[in-house]
Amino acid sequence: MAGTVTAAAPQDRRAATRFTPETRALSTRARLRHGAEVAIVDVSATGVLIEGRCRLRPGGVAVIRLELADEAGALSCRVVRCHVSAVGGQEGVCYRAALAFPQPLVLDDGSPGSV
Numbered sequence: 001m002a003g004t005v006t007a008a009a010p011q012d013r014r015a016a017t018r019f020t021p022e023t024r025a026l027s028t029r030a031r032l033r034h035g036a037e038v039a040i041v042d043v044s045a046t047g048v049l050i051e052g053r054c055r056l057r058p059g060g061v062a063v064i065r066l067e068l069a070d071e072a073g074a075l076s077c078r079v080v081r082c083h084v085s086a087v088g089g090q091e092g093v094c095y096r097a098a099l100a101f102p103q104p105l106v107l108d109d110g111s112p113g114s115v
Contacts, residue, residue, distance in 0.1 A: 016044035016104070033063035033074065040066075047080070047100040056082045056097045064099060077101055 030038050030050065038052035048066065056062050056079045065074045077099035085096035 016046045018042040018044045018049075030067070031065045033065075038064075041096065045101075045104040045106070047077070047098060049096065049098050051085060051094060051096045053092065053094060055093075055095050056099075058082055062097070062099055075101055 028040055030040055030048075032038060032052075032054065034054075036052055036054040038050040038054070041049040041051055043049075043066075048064065050064070058079050058081050060079045061076055062079050063074055063076050065072065080098040080100050082095055082097035084093055086094040
């Protein structure tokens with residue numbers, strides 16, 4: 001081959017800055033409407049990435065109860081994606097799902113995404 005192929009740098013398509021719960025003193029756990037507890041991987045003004053033992057259908061709706069700052073509430077979110085993140089041990093299958101909020105949240109200091 002005469003030429004070399006170079007990979008283009010991946011673009012960051014994120015609409016909002018993401019934060020881990022630990023960096024903003026937020027709860028690391030949440031609960032889905034049907035009672036399943038999930039771990040919060042990261043959160044932004046536009047959505048949340050969760051991990052747990054329940055599979056969610058992309059395009060479907062999931063109601064999640066979040067504790068953000070001094071408030072707690074249930075949000076009906078659109079499931080953007082869901083995939084297997086781990087298999088094995090006593091835990092069995094673990095899924096990671098991205099949920100989009102219906103409207104951007106105003107977090108902490110009044111600006112979207114500031115947590």
